[in-house]
Amino acid sequence: MNATAKASMGLKRRASDDRYWSRLGPVGWLFEVLKYALLLVLAVSYMLPFYWMFTSALKDDPQVFTVPPRWIPSPAHWNHFYDAWVSQDFNLYFVNTVVKYAVPVTIGAVVSCAIVAYGFARPRWPGRNLLFALCLATMMVPGQVTMVPLFITFRKLGWVGTYLPLIVPAFFGDAYFIFLLRQFFRTIPAELSDAARIDGASEWVILSRIILPLAKPALTVVALFRFMNAWNDYFGPLIYVNKKAQWPMALAIENMRGRLYEVGTKPLHYPYLMAVSAMAALPILIAFFFAQRTFIEGITLTGIKG
Numbered sequence: 001m002n003a004t005a006k007a008s009m010g011l012k013r014r015a016s017d018d019r020y021w022s023r024l025g026p027v028g029w030l031f032e033v034l035k036y037a038l039l040l041v042l043a044v045s046y047m048l049p050f051y052w053m054f055t056s057a058l059k060d061d062p063q064v065f066t067v068p069p070r071w072i073p074s075p076a077h078w079n080h081f082y083d084a085w086v087s088q089d090f091n092l093y094f095v096n097t098v099v100k101y102a103v104p105v106t107i108g109a110v111v112s113c114a115i116v117a118y119g120f121a122r123p124r125w126p127g128r129n130l131l132f133a134l135c136l137a138t139m140m141v142p143g144q145v146t147m148v149p150l151f152i153t154f155r156k157l158g159w160v161g162t163y164l165p166l167i168v169p170a171f172f173g174d175a176y177f178i179f180l181l182r183q184f185f186r187t188i189p190a191e192l193s194d195a196a197r198i199d200g201a202s203e204w205v206i207l208s209r210i211i212l213p214l215a216k217p218a219l220t221v222v223a224l225f226r227f228m229n230a231w232n233d234y235f236g237p238l239i240y241v242n243k244k245a246q247w248p249m250a251l252a253i254e255n256m257r258g259r260l261y262e263v264g265t266k267p268l269h270y271p272y273l274m275a276v277s278a279m280a281a282l283p284i285l286i287a288f289f290f291a292q293r294t295f296i297e298g299i300t301l302t303g304i305k306g
Helices: 003-023 026-057 079-087 090-121 128-140 143-157 164-172 175-185 190-198 203-214 216-232 235-240 249-259 270-301
Strands: none
Touching: 026 079, 026 270, 079 090, 079 270, 090 128, 090 164, 090 175, 090 203, 090 216, 090 249, 128 175, 143 164, 143 235, 164 235, 175 216, 190 203, 203 216, 216 249, 216 270, 235 249, 249 270
16 A cells, blocks of 8 residues: 555545544533543553552562552662573573573464365365364363373373473364464455466465465464463473473462461561562563554454354
C-alpha cells in the first residue's frame, strides 16, 4: 500500500470518527466517559502488581515491610538489580531458558503446527475433517492424565535429566496452535493457491512461498504464545531437569524464593527476589510491546472464517 492510499484511508477514518462523535447526545457522552473511566481503572489495576514488583526491588527490607506500604522507595537502591543477578548464576539460567528451551520449542511449534494446519485447511483428502476433530479432542485431555505415562516413556528413552522431553513434543504439533493457524489459513483466498497449482507449484511450494508470507500475524501469535509458555514454564523443567546447572529461570527464581524462608542458610533480601522477577518479566513485556499490532491482528483474524 503506497503513501497516498494510506493517507486517504487515514482521512476517511478520521471523518468517520468525527461523524460518530458529532452524533453522540448527552447520554452517549456520559456512556463514553464511563466506559473510558472503567478502562482506565482496569488498566491501573493490571499495572499495579508490576509497579509494586519494580518498586519493591528498589527498596530495602524495612521499606518493603512497612505498614502502611510505601509506594515510592526512598532512597532507591538501583544496585539491587545487579546484586540480585550475580547472587546466583543467572547468566547460565538465562542461557538455559532461551537457548536450550524457549527458542527450540518455539521453532518446533511454529514449523510443525504450520505444516499440519495447512494440511487441514487447504488440500482436500478423505477423513480430513474427522482427523481435525480428533486433533481438537486432544485439547480436552488434562495434562495430569498423561503426565505419568509420558514420564515413564521418556525415562525408558533415557531422556530424563535433559531438555529433550520438553523440546521434542513441540515438533509434533499442538492442537490449539493448529486450530489457530488453520482458521487463519482459511481466510487467505483460495484463488492464490489454485493459480499456483496451475503453474505447477507443489503443496510445499504453495505453503512456503504463498501461505506463510501472508500468515505472519498468525505465526507471530503462535511464536509469542509458545515462547511465553516456555519462558514461564516451571512444572515441566521441575519434572525432567534434575541438575542445577540445567535450571531455567523459573526454577532458579523459585529456588531464590524458597531461600527467603529456609532455616539455617544465609538470609536473602526480599528486594533481590523482586529484582530478578522484574528482569525475568522484562523480555516478555518488550516482545509484546514491539509485536502488539501483529499480535492483535493475528488474534482477530483467526476467527473470521470457520
